[in-house]
Amino acid sequence: MNGFHAARRACEAAGAHPDATGRPLELQRDASAEPxxxxxxxxxxxxxxxxxxxxxxxxxxxSAFLDGRQESRVVAHAGLVPIVWGHVGAVVRQRSDRRLVTWPGGLRMRAGLWAPRPAIPPGLWSALQAAQPLTDLADGEAIGDVHPFAWHDRAYHAVQEAREDLERSLADAWVAAPAxxxxxxxxxxxxxxxxxxxxxxxxxxxxxxxxxxxxxxxxxxxxxxxxxxxxxxxxxxxxxxxxxxxxxxxxxxxxxxxxxxxxxxxxxxxxxxxxxxxxxxxxxxxxxxxEAAPLALPDPRWPVMAYGIRDCEEVLRAVMG
Amino acid sequence: MSDSAPVPAVLGRVVATEKRPNTPHQFHFWTAVEAPVGIGTIVRVHGTHPVAGHVPVIYGVITEALGYTDLESPLHDVLGADGSPARGGEAPTRRAEIRLYTAAVLRQVPDEPMQPVPMGEVFLATDADVAVALRMDGYLRDGARTGIPVGVYTAGGMQAPIHLDAEFLLGPEAAHCTITGVSGLATKTSAVEFLLQAIFAHFPAAKGRVAAVCFNVKGPDLCFLDLPGELDDADRALYAALEVPAEPFARVRYFAPYTARGGVLNTARAHPALLHNVAPLTWGLTEVLQYAEVLLNKDDVDAKADALIDFIREQVVERPFTDARLSRAHTVRSFAELDDWFKDILRALEQQDDQTWRTHHVATIRKVRNRLVNIATRCAGLVTDDGTSSDLPFEGGFDDRTVYVVDVANLEEDAQDLVFARIVSRLREQLERRALGVDHVIVFVDELNKYAPSDGPDTYVRQMLLDVAERGRYLGLVLFGAQQFRSQVHRRVVGNAGTSLFGRMDADELAAPGYATLSPAIRTKLSALEKGQLMVRHPHFTQPVFVKFPRPAVLRGRDGATRYPREQDAELDRAVFARLRALEPATTLPYVQDLLALHDEREVLKALRQTELARPEDPRAFLQSRLGRKVKAAARPEGRLPVQAGPADDPYGVGG
Incomplete structure (x- = not known):
């Protein structure tokens, strides 16, 4: 199980300081921050x-719709350095007789932990790695002076990349045998x-x-x-x-x-x-x-969102929890 | 299961949320939109984890169904279709839609520990599952089979026979059956007819002999049970599935009173071709007086009157009665003789200018006379003035698997009550004495809400029905009651019925508190049931079950009445001719016309009744002996009357 609570328990068992209170990093970001x-x-x-x-x-x-979903939350801390749990998924929903069903092999998910290896004690890193898929936010490079909050931003982008990887892989699979x-x-x-x-x-x-x-x-x-x-x-x-x-x-x-x-x-x-x-x-x-009908309501983005995309999001919300 | 057995298709999955949790008695599951399930469908849930070493299997019946989409407001659909319903169907994608069902648990296997239904896969119940779910496996096993088929459970292409347990239908564990449904849909009577056929076909011989007494209180519905009716292939398939012969009843005997005039039997069976198994139902003073309470108004007949009636019953009827103040000795055997007795007393009192006779006041005597003698008028055709009696074969003459139909459809309400009270009381007495000839008698009464109403006066008939409902099962006396409004039947009668059948129901009736235990969806289904569909409640079934039953294999009442128009006693000669010819085929109409010309109509009818009862070898000789011989006057020659010849020494010369 790679759910949030399993990850939190794994972190705690590994010796990190668990944190069950963190809001999803996606909600902490200001969408309007992009100029x-x-x-x-x-x-x-x-x-x-x-x-x-x-x-x-x-x-x-x-014929089909592709969308992805991500969720990332601080699950524990090593000192002040956040350890982030991320969960990403992507799905292709194919239309058949006006109903949407998951394209065979069209649901992919991944969950794991993201943390800057240089900022984590080696013993804890090893323990975390043994318990959960673990990705180094520093990408193998040395880190300088970094405010702990900056890792939130990096973690968010890392998880986003993981989600985009899944979407890309699904799109590629579709192109290989287009229908x-x-x-x-x-x-x-x-x-x-x-x-x-x-x-x-x-x-x-x-x-x-x-x-x-x-x-x-x-x-x-x-x-x-x-x-x-x-x-x-x-x-x-x-x-x-x-x-x-x-x-x-x-x-x-x-x-x-x-x-x-x-x-x-x-x-x-x-x-x-x-x-x-x-x-x-x-x-x-x-x-x-x-695809303007049916409306993607109650999603507030319905004027620009296809119902098929809302359906993908609902599927991912259901299977990712 | 063998390797080649098909793997059952998963129908749905159990779901539960905090707001809509599963319990040990109820669970929820979803299915594909096109899943062949609906209200009343029986399903099987496979547990996911073993409990105490066993993976639980849960059986349930669908009691509620919900369907919805991801639409938050209907307005969103309107907006999406630009307000045009037609355009709504043009959307390239249908909204995600859910079919969410709620099922009531029928049975958990193993029974303990009883836990909330697990989040398992849901399957359509097979025939074997249905038997287990409804606990029918307990009484359908070889060697101890007591199942009585009541119909076929059909859902998702299944055709599972549903059986009632004879021990809970005919006793002794439980007994009685009520059938509720709106009128005019041929459900109540048809259901009873089919159920009787099923009982006769399946009731284990080891459990004893069984017969049915059906009171036909209206129309001709029960008058052609021995004649074949129309069946289609679907009916025959149901009969085959239920292993009940698709045939009319093999043994039926009819009993009916005469018309008020007495010429013909007052029944839709009064047709020459059908009279072979019809017997008159006539009672004399003795039989009626035993149940005088049925006909006498309690408010009208007080304690003083009761005392006089008791005196008459014990001291007067059927025995020589003498009194110094009376003009003669009386032996009262009929209403006519009773009236003579009353007249004698009243005359004596008048002559002696007295007010009391043997402590009974003259006013009481007049009132009781009025009430009792009036019975013969109110029950004309049933009550004979001459004391002759023709009755059901109470003295050990009941036959196994035979239907006795008592046709009182054309009697006045009072007379119906009398018939009902007396016959049921006699059945009870004889069953108590184990002297009826059968061990179980099913008494079918339509319009039970009339005979055992939940409110209204506490009548003799209602008391008797309550007694049957509460104690009948120990005697083998089983009540099958039909009514349009179950809520208007006394609750002790319906409460004691182990089995309840429901056809299409009136919406107002379903709004009664007694139906509050049914889900809204089941109530809706009940209000729209088609002919031949029933909802069944039975002690073994923890939830109601819907079944289909075939049309009875008997001639419908309306068809029978058309095919066999009844004799009318407006043409008395023809009516008597028909009755006599049923006894003696060589009888001719002129012979009957001569009889009627020579004798008083009432005398002929009385003699005919006696002949019918006696069934002698030579009916015409027997009839003639009852009438006495009268010679038909010879035709006189035309012209002057013959004058007796005068004496030879006629002094007046008149002969000259």
């Missing part, structure tokens, strides 16, 4: 960003094969980074349901470049201009004729728009 920014991006379908209709619904649907388009919550996973696959679609719900020039912001605000922007190339040093564009899932009249706005990510048109790419982007957009 908002406009990211310049190369237009793909036209010289400048434009708006186009995605076309009438044609029954095209994604339609996989709807991934968030950007496309950092895997070359996934990022280049025509069978994977990323849908980003938050917009701290906007991939449009400032003079095109009005265009985003005016985007109507059923419309999309033309695509841009989104590049990153940490992953393969992808094509991305915006679409509106729900009418924003009388609401926040970003209400119902999602950003789609898909493989770049690698040798693909421009018209074919545009048709593919339109089709993927229609797939996303088709």
């Amino acid at each position: 908002p920014r406009l990211v310049p991006a190369e237009a793909l379908e036209s010289d400048v960003l434009r708006v186009r209709a995605a076309g009438p619904a044609d029954g095209a649907l994604v 339609g388009v996989l709807y991934v919550d968030g950007g496309l996973p950092k895997a070359e094969r996934v990022a280049r696959s025509l069978d994977v679609l990323g849908v980003v719900k938050t917009h701290r980074s906007l991939y449009v020039p400032s003079d095109a912001l009005g265009l985003l605000a005016g985007l109507a349901v059923g419309e999309r922007t033309t695509a841009v190339r989104v590049t990153s040093a940490r992953r393969t470049a992808v094509a991305s564009w915006y679409a509106r899932r729900h009418d924003a009249r009388g609401r926040d201009p970003l209400f119902g706005l999602v950003r789609l990510e898909a493989a770049l048109p690698d040798g693909e004729p421009p018209a074919a790419f545009t048709a593919r982007a339109d089709r993927l957009t229609r797939m996303v728009l088709a």
Whole structure:
């Protein structure tokens, strides 16, 4: 058992000072801490960003949904240094006869402890390692003067990476034997094969980074349901470049201009004729728009969240506890 | 289980939360949306861990069902469909949906220690599981089989026969059965007919002989039990599953009073083709006076009147009676003779200008005379004025596995009460003496809420039914009662019934406090049961069980009445002809018409009654002997009357 309480008992048995009171690190983080920014991006379908209709619904649907979940909590302390218990999971839920079921082999989970090895007495480290899967937050490097709270942040990111690894592995498995388009919550996973696959679609719900020039912001605000922007190339040093564009899932009249706005990510048109790419982007957009019902309520992110993603989260919540 | 035996499919999983915990008597489980389960389905739970060396197996019956989605508010669905119900079905994904069932524990194996139901896998109960769950295994084992099939449990494609324990249905452990259901759905009577067939087919011979006495209090429902009815393949399959012959009753005897005029029997069986097993039910003064309390209003007949009635019963009836003040000796055997006796007393009192006779005041005498003599009028057809009596074969003549139908549907309410009281009392007396011919008698009474109401006056009939309900099982006297409103039947009657059957129920009735122990879902199911479905409560079953039973293999009352229209005594000659021809096939209608022309109608009917009772070798000779010989007048020649010849020395010459 790798549950929180088992981990706490293991830590206590190993000689660490147990802590059953810590809040999940995810709740301690301020989501708005990421600075908002406009990211310049190369237009793909036209010289400048434009708006186009995605076309009438044609029954095209994604086949499955992928999402992950993480939880991390301080489970014990070695002096003031936190030992963090993390639990990550990812699941692919495939649609069959309008019901969602877990794709065979599509549920992966991992739990364990994260701590900076240099800051932990060797005996305790060995004991913890014997009891639970243990990851070194210092990544084998020496550490300098670090405020103990800073380990919280590092632990959170380490656990997040573990969750992204699971998502990536599942997306990769899907691409290896695709059975339609996989709807991934968030950007496309950092895997070359996934990022280049025509069978994977990323849908980003938050917009701290906007991939449009400032003079095109009005265009985003005016985007109507059923419309999309033309695509841009989104590049990153940490992953393969992808094509991305915006679409509106729900009418924003009388609401926040970003209400119902999602950003789609898909493989770049690698040798693909421009018209074919545009048709593919339109089709993927229609797939996303088709997922506007049923609403993902009661999740507060329902304007931008597909019901299939909420279903993934509910499954993970159920199996991860 | 052999290696080749199919592995049963998991139906669901037990779940429990702090708010909705499992207990030793109730548990919750979820299933796939399409799982073939519903209210009344019996399931089996496999424990996960051994307890005291045994992995517990729990059997339960579904009593409540919930279904819901992850929707927090119905409004969210409206919003998702833009207010259009049609669009709601267009969503590419159906919401996650749960089927959550609550089951009441029927049995835990082993019985001890009794713990909350574990979080195990749930399976549909097999036939064998059903037998264990309902504790039927205890009375269906070879060599000690006392099961009486009541119907088939059908759920998830199963067809498990459900048996009642004869020792708890017919005694001595428990007894009696009540059947409740709305009228008009052919459930109550059909259920009783089928149950009687099942009892006759399965009651162990070693447990004794059994017969049934059915009171037909309305309509022709019980009048064609010996004639085959229509069955379909589904019915025949149920009969086969329950191992009950799909045939009408082999032995049925009918008893019915005459019409008030006396020409024909007052029953739907009054058809020439059906009279072979119909006997008249007629009582004389002696029989009626034993149960005079049934017909006399307690408020009306006071202690003084009671004393006089007792005097008549003990000192007057069936014995020579002399009194110096009376004009003659009396031997009172009939109501007519009783009336003569009363008249003689009243005349004597008038002549002597006296107010009392043997301490009885003249007013009391007049009142008792009025009440008693009036019985013959109120019970016309049942009570004979001449004292002749035709009765059920109480003196050891009851046959095994025979139905005795007493058709009182056309009698007045008072007369029905009298019939009911006297027959049940006689059955009880004879069973006590073990002189009835059978060891168990099932008495079926419809409209039990009329005869044993929970409120209203404390009648003789109600007292008698209470007595049967409370003590009958020790004698072998078993009450099968049917009623539309169980809540209106005296609670000591229904409370003493070991077995209760419920057909479709009225919603108002289900709102009565007595049904509070049933879950809302079971009450809803009860209010919508189809024909041929019953909910069964039995001492061995810790929870009610739903079953299907086949249509009775007998001719339906309405069909019988259409096929065999009854004789009417408006045409007395034809009615008498039919009755006499049943005794003597060579009888002709002109012969009967001649009889009626020569004799008084009442004399003919009386003689016919006596002939029917005597069943002589030569019925017509016997009838004739009872009537006395009368010669039919010869036809006179036309013309002048013949004049006696005058004497030869006629001085007046009249002959000339």
